[in-house]
Amino acid sequence: MKNRILTATGTLGALALALALAPVNAGQGIQYRFTPGSGNGGCWVDFPGPNLPGSDTPTQVRFSVRVRDGNFGASILVNGWPKAQEMASSEANFPMTVTFDTGKTTTSRSGGYESGFNDSAWAGWGAGPASDAALAMLKDAKTARIKFDGKDFGAVDFQMKGLAHAAIIDCVEKTKAGA
Numbered sequence: 001m002k003n004r005i006l007t008a009t010g011t012l013g014a015l016a017l018a019l020a021l022a023p024v025n026a027g028q029g030i031q032y033r034f035t036p037g038s039g040n041g042g043c044w045v046d047f048p049g050p051n052l053p054g055s056d057t058p059t060q061v062r063f064s065v066r067v068r069d070g071n072f073g074a075s076i077l078v079n080g081w082p083k084a085q086e087m088a089s090s091e092a093n094f095p096m097t098v099t100f101d102t103g104k105t106t107t108s109r110s111g112g113y114e115s116g117f118n119d120s121a122w123a124g125w126g127a128g129p130a131s132d133a134a135l136a137m138l139k140d141a142k143t144a145r146i147k148f149d150g151k152d153f154g155a156v157d158f159q160m161k162g163l164a165h166a167a168i169i170d171c172v173e174k175t176k177a178g179a
Contacts, residue, residue, distance in 0.1 A: 050154030
């Protein structure tokens with residue numbers, strides 16, 4: 001997967017311009033830590049997440065969209081998470097709730113645990129209005145607090161209002177255009 005910070009076109013191009021024009025004190029640099037990606041018909045953006053509850057194990061938080069139907073998803077990605085490994089074959093449904101710093105909240109239609117390349121907690125909103133609304137909530141958000149399987153997983157910091165939304169939309173637009 002290729003890491004990139006910002007592209008110069010589309011939605012992220014506007015963010016890049018805003019960053020370039022933002023005042024910065026001499027000797028200070030601006031660093032944003034996120035990893036956009038795409039593959040298998042989806043677009044996503046990963047951010048450093050909080051540690052797993054009750055541990056010092058770091059997480060990555062991913063927000064994603066399936067391009068063909070707009071299905072919104074969220075995942076907590078971890079290496080070596082015993083709970084995910086134990087529950088990966090479970091048929092139980094564990095919806096995820098995401099509360100943004102804007103005060104808006106959304107709860108997924110479905111969710112569960114996976115174990116493979118990463119151990120993870122995943123959630124899907126389903127194609128349609130629920131996914132559209134969840135994605136739209138990212139537009140004005142700088143942080144999001146995640147609750148899953150009865151636990152508060154803490155907040156993820158997007159580091160800049162709208163960055164998560166812009167990264168996903170940029171990818172979706174490029175994918176639809178065949179770029």
